[in-house]
Amino acid sequence: MQPTSSKKQSPNHKNKSYHHGNLRQALLDAALDIIAENGLSALTLRQTASRAGVSHAAPKRHFASVLDLYAAIAEDGYCKLRNYLQERIAKRSDASLSQVLAILGVAYVEFAIANPALFRAMFHSALADRSTPHSVEVAAGKTLDILVSTIEQGQEAGVIRKGYAPDLALCAWSLVHGLAVLSVDRQISNRRFSSEDPLKLARELVEQFYLGLRP
Amino acid sequence: MQPTSSKKQSPNHKNKSYHHGNLRQALLDAALDIIAENGLSALTLRQTASRAGVSHAAPKRHFASVLDLYAAIAEDGYCKLRNYLQERIAKRSDASLSQVLAILGVAYVEFAIANPALFRAMFHSALADRSTPHSVEVAAGKTLDILVSTIEQGQEAGVIRKGYAPDLALCAWSLVHGLAVLSVDRQISNRRFSSEDPLKLARELVEQFYLGLRP
DNA sequence: CCTACCGATCGGTAGG
């Protein structure tokens, strides 16, 4: 996967008027750059506008507040995550349902480590304080559906134990989400765990603990 | 467990001079109140001082910056978490090592849900952006040691599979940390999961998935 | 989408 990056301006095309082809996307890219470089607390509308090369009044058309900006980042992030998960499954079309579950779990951690700023922003608690916008709910639901439907198929095939599929999905999600969060927040690398590579640990973890999903 | 709360001033004792018996603790309590009410982004030194009833210059003696304040909250939080985990184990002195592991896992989620503001602050990514202060590392290490030593004892007793204990501890930690984070961030209650009570889910989750720790 | 303003709030400091 490729890191999100921003091209400030078109190189030789009418530099005088800053009318972007897609200012909204430019602002989203700029926001992720800011978060990646200076952390979540550094994200302001003014900084975002400045980095995107527009005046501080310009973002108003697209994002009424920083919370709206966060929501857009989260929605975009869930879409990217969903695409990444689906790509990973598509590459292994011969995999069994149990293997697909493992692939999803590892891919989730991969995504978080490859896009730490995006991942942090997606789960930033500022979003949770207010009621989550509907657009974010929808995007998150679609992404989570991949996991739920895989589990349901596994139940039909008899390789996953009975139970309410969304609950089992939450268990599987919690496991890899915890590892992803601890990795992104540097809680792991700072300590004395043997595996310097969190992905290696993710594979072992998924392999061992997803036993809890079997009949 | 009792929520952290702050007593602003002594009721009838020399109200003119705001010399607290323990300003540092009063500031920590005020900070948690602010986070609980208005979120992490609302925490500033000035607001903290104001809520503690002192001038905005007063905190300087105790916390040079907001990051120092966060570090102190995190250090305090790890100590509280450790005490809570040990209390929970002490109440069930007859439990087997496998049961102790399950108790620790559920208690971790309980702590997060009972102290959401503290839990969020402990893992606030602002801490992770900078190198974690040594005092926080020490407090976190002591807390994590409860889990590691339990696993080591379980390995000696033959009820936990072989392997580098800190790695196994990280697996167990990731599982409950993921559920705790998703609960605190309201990612669970908003969706279609059946269990309205995250603690009920935590018990099932720990019971099923800690199977991955068995030989 | 820009410039030129505004009031509010922040961290910081001098002096007591």
Place this chain on the structure above:
DNA sequence: CCTACCGATCGGTAGG
């Protein structure tokens, strides 16, 4: 630990 300042930055808005 307080008061009284300071420069910087923020979100917001009027007018083009």
